[in-house]
Amino acid sequence: MGSVLYQSGSPLASLHTSVLEWYDANARVLPWRDPAAGPWAVMVSEFMLQQTPVARVLPAYQRWLERWPKPADLAAEPPGEAVRAWDRLGYPRRALRLHAAAQAIVERHGGEVPDDHAALLALPGVGTYTAAAIASFAFGQRHAVVDTNVRRVLARALTGVAQPTISPTAADQRLAVTALPEDVRTAARWAVASMELGALICTARTPRCGDCPIRSQCAWVLAGSPPYEGPPRKGQTYEGTDRQVRGRLLAVLRSEHGAVPKKALDACWQDHVQRERALDGLVADGLVEPLPRNQYRLPT
DNA sequence: AATACGTGGAG
DNA sequence: TCTCCAAGTAT
The missing domain is CATH 1.10.340.30 (Hypothetical protein; domain 2)
Known part of the structure; x- marks a missing residue:
């Protein structure tokens, strides 16, 4: 399918050019880059x-x-x-x-x-994202690097909807592959540039369409920027969850270099049952190492 | 496929 | 204040 898509003047080629030029002028200076x-x-x-x-x-x-x-x-x-x-x-x-x-x-x-x-x-x-990211960013290879930023950019620019699906789909991956420039070096630049556009301009909450280099080509903008239609995003609560308890327990263990008596951990959380469950979970995950005499520490 | 998994800044 | 959400992975 590539040949038509990548002819000069084709919609995708124009998209690539606009995003790449924008990236060259606006990319953040980050140490890993x-x-x-x-x-x-x-x-x-x-x-x-x-x-x-x-x-x-x-x-x-x-x-x-x-x-x-x-x-x-x-x-x-x-x-x-x-x-x-x-x-x-x-x-x-x-x-x-x-x-x-x-x-x-x-x-x-x-x-x-x-x-x-x-x-x-x-x-x-x-996982799939990180493997592609390392191969592309570090080694200049041609891969579809599909993270939440890219999914959002493609959802808007190409699909014409306000938000991508809640979780990544095979369709996202296919779309990203389709949108990937043929030329290896261009593909690698596109990967980081399209991600940067999502991070700085095509943001989740309030996209800065006025500053967007592809606003004139964006399917979502051209459709009148219709609002998101789909299943409501489940706002995850954090207060009172096992995750919060795990966080507290680990914070204590991080601060102590030696063995920590269980008594010190008990002070983290009132609910005995939940506290024990969280601690067991940390041990099961290998994040905490149980010691004799009711003591714990970070894994050695 | 749905769920678990931390933390804190921004609007 | 409170909700949203930030370059995902593993099970």
């Missing part, structure tokens, strides 16, 4: 950016790479150190998976982040 940063830096950033905003990632990212400049540096440390360094980025299982991925890289890839998409996908914590 420095060409000298390398694949490991890209990989660390991608793990941290899974569901966590750029602003909160920045300081943790800097400290992480300073301390563990190569996968082998991280792999040589206990997983608990990764959890501690993860600080308050949220979803600390990502820290554990990044640590496990670093070990896998040492064992299976000689300590170098693999450039093969399938090899990336086989690493702990690397």
